[in-house]
């Protein structure tokens with residue numbers, strides 16, 4: 001069987017590790033990985049080749065490969081990006097631009113569209129104040145695209161770049177016989193929670209951090225207010241969504257950027273769930289004004305009806321199933337509680 005050649009950037013990150021495992025489980029892929037770090041033991045055996053280093057300076061090397069699919073996950077997340085803004089721009093935008101150029105070139109050269117899967121984020125949205133956030137409820141993809149963070153600006157702009165290279169690059173669509181363009185597909189992810197890994201540098205991190213701390217019997221001071229509400233998703237659902245969107249026939253897709261949704265809850269509700277599962281957990285609230293401001297600008301919930309209609313998206317884990325069937329059984333095994 002011919003294998004599809006896949007590149008996963010940011011392979012050592014949370015989504016990267018879970019995606020490499022998901023691709024290996026499905027089979028039929030030759031997986032090349034890249035990251036600043038060496039691969040963790042858990043996925044080392046699943047990558048055919050790992051290229052370690054800064055993506056921005058490595059992209060030239062990837063012109064020697066012919067990838068059918070690129071999962072471009074490498075990014076500096078929202079809290080970290082707000083501290084080192086120009087460096088975040090370099091990682092988030094320059095890296096993406098270079099990979100898009102590579103994928104566009106290869107698509108045209110071989111007359112076969114390279115699929116380019118891009119994890120965007122709820123950070124692409126931005127509300128001026130809490131009243132607007134509460135009033136908006138479930139936002140659609142094209143509403144409130146007014147990010148407050150460098151990371152959100154980077155994600156929104158890279159979505160636009162992906163569309164540009166897929167549709168208009170060189171204005172070649174105006175040729176009588178236009179060349180094959182690349183096939184860009186993006187998902188705006190909510191906060192993600194894995195039972196196996198912890199995020200770093202994000203602002204939705206308080207959710208997973210609180211749960212992992214409670215499971216280990218460690219104190220946790222949550223950096224946002226109790227009433228703070230955004231949407232979250234189990235990591236297996238995030239991987240399911242990426243794989244579903246990768247396989248969806250292009251003709252079924254009415255857009256290039258999709259919201260996906262699973263459940264929304266407040267930081268206080270996270271605490272209640274954590275206390276129910278781990279009664280001794282010590283969780284306090286000590287809001288950090290900058291990080292609070294970031295989460296306050298993100299939607300409480302997103303409307304994912306387009307993803308549901310176009311490629312059959314449906315999460316496996318609602319809030320109850322997330323805790324009872326995924327997170328708690330796995331985390332208890334992990335921390336032996």
Ligand code: AKB
Nearest residue numbers: 077078121202203204
């Ligand atoms: C972050 O907090 O920066 C990310 C995200 C929501 O994209 N987890």
